[in-house]
Amino acid sequence: MIKLREVAIIGVGMTNFGKLSDSIVDMGVQAAEAAINDCKIEKNQIEALFLGNFVGEVLTGQALLAALTARSLGLRGIPVTKVEGACASGGIALRQAILTVASGQAEVAMAVGAEKMTASPTGKVTGALAGALDQQLDGRSGLTFPGFFGLVAQRYQAEYQSDMEAVAQVVVKSRKNAVKNPVCYLRKEVSAEQVRGSYPVAEPLRLMDCCPISDGAAAAVVCSVDMAKKLSGQPIKVLASVQTSGAPRISDVSSLLTFEATTQAAALAYTQAGITAKDVDVVELHDCFSIAEVVDSEDLGFFEKGEGAEAVKAGTTAVDGDIPINPSGGLISRGHPVGATGLAQVYEIVRQLQGKAVNQVRNASVGLAHNLGGTGATCTVTILTNDI
Amino acid sequence: MIKLREVAIIGVGMTNFGKLSDSIVDMGVQAAEAAINDCKIEKNQIEALFLGNFVGEVLTGQALLAALTARSLGLRGIPVTKVEGACASGGIALRQAILTVASGQAEVAMAVGAEKMTASPTGKVTGALAGALDQQLDGRSGLTFPGFFGLVAQRYQAEYQSDMEAVAQVVVKSRKNAVKNPVCYLRKEVSAEQVRGSYPVAEPLRLMDCCPISDGAAAAVVCSVDMAKKLSGQPIKVLASVQTSGAPRISDVSSLLTFEATTQAAALAYTQAGITAKDVDVVELHDCFSIAEVVDSEDLGFFEKGEGAEAVKAGTTAVDGDIPINPSGGLISRGHPVGATGLAQVYEIVRQLQGKAVNQVRNASVGLAHNLGGTGATCTVTILTNDI
The missing domain is CATH 3.40.47.10 (Thiolase/Chalcone synthase)
Incomplete structure (x- = not known):
């Protein structure tokens, strides 16, 4: 049995949600910077980044969103990964960041979720979202x-x-x-x-x-509970x-x-x-x-x-x-x-x-x-x- | 410092690559079953699955590929995650599976990579792949x-x-x-x-x-070195x-x-x-x-x-x-x-x-x-x- 570390969320940030003019990457960066400012760590302390996104490739043609977001944030060299589990992509990104810190792979990790939907016609958005149905069975x-x-x-x-x-x-x-x-x-x-x-x-x-089709991004910074206690702020423990x-x-x-x-x-x-x-x-x-x-x-x-x-x-x-x-x-x-x-x-x-x-x-x-x-x-x- | 477990690859499998008639999910299942048969573990020993895929949503309209592949394999309840890092998506899936076992989150984990490209017009495939360029800058x-x-x-x-x-x-x-x-x-x-x-x-x-546009899938099963040594077969250690x-x-x-x-x-x-x-x-x-x-x-x-x-x-x-x-x-x-x-x-x-x-x-x-x-x-x- 491996003893994992207790993990805390030390910073969160988000854009307003709605109809926004920014790109997925730009929104992700805004949310990430807000989360970083929320906990006063330095960017270069972040050792891994996970990004949750679902319909970005279909609606905007942009893949590699984790790499683009990380680089635009000024992060270099660290492992950055996009995760997708349809509408649960953001939750998965957070869990991966938590596990990365819990297992000692990183001292500080970041999870970002971002999506750009309102610039596409509603039918195209509905179709892209239906990608989370089985296109061989239900989708037909x-x-x-x-x-x-x-x-x-x-x-x-x-x-x-x-x-x-x-x-x-x-x-x-x-x-x-x-x-x-x-x-x-x-x-x-x-x-x-x-x-x-x-x-x-x-x-x-x-x-x-029905929830509305929307644009927006949100982010969280996580570290070990031990590290969080040494930082100023109000860390929140992951139970x-x-x-x-x-x-x-x-x-x-x-x-x-x-x-x-x-x-x-x-x-x-x-x-x-x-x-x-x-x-x-x-x-x-x-x-x-x-x-x-x-x-x-x-x-x-x-x-x-x-x-x-x-x-x-x-x-x-x-x-x-x-x-x-x-x-x-x-x-x-x-x-x-x-x-x-x-x-x-x-x-x-x-x-x-x-x-x-x-x-x-x-x-x-x-x-x-x-x-x-x-x-x-x-x-x-x-x-x-x-x-x- | 958390001591992680040493990890071994105990089974691998793949489809032939080329122009295939099967869906992404079907190919992923074939590769996964081949990998499982390669190591003689039972399916229900797999406790996590990561799936690497890049252009599946754009070319086939199918998201949630990790969940569909896992369920088609007969796996239920376990965490399943699609990861994307353009053409490195398969390597990322393997690394996540390795880390999941190394940190004790799972005793056995599976990584699958799958892609379906030849059924789409070449121009559409080239466009989808170009999603790995920055569409705000290079892509334009x-x-x-x-x-x-x-x-x-x-x-x-x-x-x-x-x-x-x-x-x-x-x-x-x-x-x-x-x-x-x-x-x-x-x-x-x-x-x-x-x-x-x-x-x-x-x-x-x-x-x-140039490498050819292709269809195909490949998979690997990983577990701890300690567990691998108890199984029959030829485990390969991750250094x-x-x-x-x-x-x-x-x-x-x-x-x-x-x-x-x-x-x-x-x-x-x-x-x-x-x-x-x-x-x-x-x-x-x-x-x-x-x-x-x-x-x-x-x-x-x-x-x-x-x-x-x-x-x-x-x-x-x-x-x-x-x-x-x-x-x-x-x-x-x-x-x-x-x-x-x-x-x-x-x-x-x-x-x-x-x-x-x-x-x-x-x-x-x-x-x-x-x-x-x-x-x-x-x-x-x-x-x-x-x-x-």
Whole structure:
């Protein structure tokens, strides 16, 4: 048994998310520089960089994003690697950086997530995202991700006699949180009636049930807990960092009401952290669609199956609720530049645990970030604490 | 200082390279199953998978290749990650698998490299590959990789008063080796006159100076040396596994006659392995173009700068020469399904060190694989030995 080092996140940074004019590389550099400035390390202390990106090659023609971002940052010679696991690419980049430090491969490592989507026609973006479906099977049917999560929502309603009015409360809460959060793309409050009255996308999902196509980048700097304690600042300890794989095709999905990658990652992460779901104070989870937040919140163990939608309606997941979920505004309001999302979630959790969040959860000491790719094909769960 | 475990490669497998009808996933599965059968472990012993792929999303619309390949193999739940570093993606996948085992994150890990290129029009493939140039700078000039290596060849000739007749001997040797090697795409002997007489691509490079657009996959299974010793078979020990980054843009290249990522990776790898270039018995290096083999052979320390071309002409790099280079046939004859190449190189080195290669180098005990991406933007060097 090899004893790995405890790891801390010492700096985070992100661009605002939305419709931005910069390139993927430029956004990645901005987020990375913000993360470096957040912890006052020198750039040349960074010994490895992982970059999460999903649709950059298809939409912008640019590969080698890790190398370009590192060089533009002024980093030379160090190993730099792009990782891709569809919408979980950012979470994977963070986990690789954590493991690199935990195993002593680097004293300081950086994870960056970046994506550029709004400059491409919507159809092209939807097509690129559908690359995370199996193009030999599911893709041929014309299925896209709004279609897939529409099926999830239909099944949820049928199984639990729930209705989309309750699910729409995810969006109402999301926008309410986003109003105050400048990093978010969509910041205007909406009512459940407005959500249900918005344009049908894939029934029962309406336009406002869907996260918007977005640009943006986010980044984190990690080092050992021992090193972090010697630096000034408010380091946040990594209690668990888990990555799992689940069904990459609809034909592999055993149930539309649960993502096995999430349930497995959550179980492993709680064990690794030595806690249970009840010990988590604040959550950023993968609400690519309103129904996804509901299913994820159940899969992560915060609610019994079938009770997630009603919990949102009851205010349990509000910033001042029993288990605040997506106080940042989540993917639905912050936007979902796919490769960047996993690190934007971690940005929010770090700020919450530092007591510096825009929508601060009182006495938040343990936070969880959950990033999901494809039809539940890949998942990361990260558990953090300010008790270092 | 964390003591990492020594790691061994216990199984390798690959498809033939060439024009194949299978999908990326299907080829990856074939190579992976061959590697698993090569070492007689059970599939469910694999605890992590890394997949190297570069142009799959652009050419086939398929993302999430690691998850799809793993699931098609019958692997469930384990972390699976696609890595991309242009043409070095396969080498990066292997290094991640090695580090995962070295740090105790997994007892057994798998690296797969796979690429599907021939089904797309040549112009589209060239465009996708040019994604490894900076599209904000170099790409706008219309530069492609044959153009870049054409510049390298021009500079080489000017600096060293060398000529392309000598460089063409790389191709002559490559085809001579490939004749016997069934995994190779191009297996007909050619003369230097035929190389020089072939179609001009980017002067002074002719068609035969360029590796062919290809399909294929290769894979390797790794575990700890301690575990490997308990298994039957011929495990090969990893003496060094290094990844570096260099210039991702022409404007960052300090010299067209050397790739800093290679020289740095070689220096680090020799130190890690405790050897010098003189101790290497057999080499597979990144001959994407004939001139690349010459420059790489110098950068890796086998020849003084400017002496690589004449060394090929003198037979020094032949299978029975002082330092056999690319006895497999290399990229030029095996083909270059970009994400798979790094692992095909390792396949050949493992077979050489097991004494089972098609073009067996006598008494080969230490082998080196060198994988290069972009304009020298990213590089991996792996040093292996049969002295376990």
